[in-house]
């Protein structure tokens with residue numbers, strides 16, 4: 385048979401995970417003019433787009449318009465979607481190796497980093513990732529309960545996810561009703577009694593992980609005052625020196641915004657969003673029912689490491705803040721895939737530049753690759769996955785050129801489809817998804833919303849006539 389990548393012997397690629405990294409890998413593969421490539425994209429959910437559907441905040445609709453690019457790629461005849469097919473449950477890596485020349489894992493980071501402090505498992509303490517998945521209507525999280533009858537909520541961390549959570553907790557029902565937030569979440573948040581939301585940064589305003597446009601938005605909420613303590617907005621000497629050394633414009637802008645917030649008199653809005661800096665939670669304190677009631681914080685100071693970065697260390701100063709709801713938002717974490725080498729310390733697939741590496745030989749595993757958060761960790765914005773996926777695809781093309789690809793027993797598209805049909809008769813094709821999309825958008829139009837999501841797999845299957 386001719387070398388893979390020709391019309392008579394197309395390069396068959398399986399992509400596992402239908403989020404941005406997966407689609408950007410497809411885009412790069414389809415750009416290769418001299419290559420005939422067929423892509424089958426798998427996802428454990430019936431719906432594509434990964435975190436663009438289940439992670440991006442519902443009040444950030446513009447960001448979601450990137451799905452148009454993904455839809456255009458999916459419309460190519462060499463592309464197929466096998467939604468609701470889970471690696472490790474419905475199919476295995478061995479199955480993929482029997483059907484494809486190359487496999488790319490783009491499963492993202494599906495859980496949260498843990499915070500090991502006393503009381504972290506008290507009732508009312510949650511991972512922000514769970515709350516995010518819940519308000520976005522992720523089928524696995526729709527049954528989660530968040531006690532929004534509490535008046536005080538605390539979000540630990542000052543990354544963009546923490547900002548999203550704070551914003552969603554502070555938005556009015558009217559603001560939320562214009563978004564595609566899950567229907568049950570809209571209802572629950574409309575009844576919310578949360579009055580004060582704290583966002584806690586362990587370092588100072590010049591080291592916060594959020595980006596300037598996101599923090600600016602916190603100052604523009606319809607019915608929440610943003611509050612910063614003037615003494616915490618002031619930069620310490622080390623931060624001042626690091627900014628003077630040449631900080632990027634984004635960091636300068638973030639600091640300016642925080643300082644501007646610290647000078648703003650509260651406008652008497654219904655909710656208060658209090659941004660705190662240089663504090664770390666050391667303990668969650670509960671009542672007799674095991675419900676969190678407050679958080680013990682230690683004041684931090686910054687010190688410079690030998691490498692020059694500024695880290696936080698605790699002082700002897702403590703305080704307590706009331707907290708009935710706590711969200712840990714200190715970063716996502718990758719989850720191992722069955723039979724795929726994993727680096728537990730970093731929470732990513734063991735890889736070099738996207739080539740999966742065998743843990744013992746330290747040599748590339750032929751035919752297996754990774755892209756996106758499961759390759760590099762949970763950093764960057766959606767667009768960051770584009771160059772990341774391109775790097776992986778470049779290695780795939782190099783390996784193809786040198787003949788280092790798999791030799792699948794059944795390299796034809798029909799055989800792969802037959803396997804999927806057998807394992808998951810209710811799998812979702814892209815056409816099924818487009819039908820569901822239309823239904824959700826139509827339901828949204830009736831209510832003046834961008835879409836009303838279906839949030840159980842059963843509903844999704846029924847909506848497209850699968851069950």
Ligand code: NAP
Pocket residue numbers: 499540541542543544545546548585586587591592593594598664713714715716762763764765
């Ligand atoms: P992140 O940006 O890595 O932020 C994590 C935050 O947690 C940092 O403030 C970090 O502080 C803090 N943290 C870590 N360990 C801690 C501990 N033990 N105690 C207290 N604080 C701790 O993570 P993320 O917010 O989950 O976001 C993930 C990625 O998605 C980011 O690249 C983000 O920009 C992106 N994202 C973008 C958008 C958007 O563009 N609108 C929205 C959501 C997410 P230190 O800096 O001190 O470690």
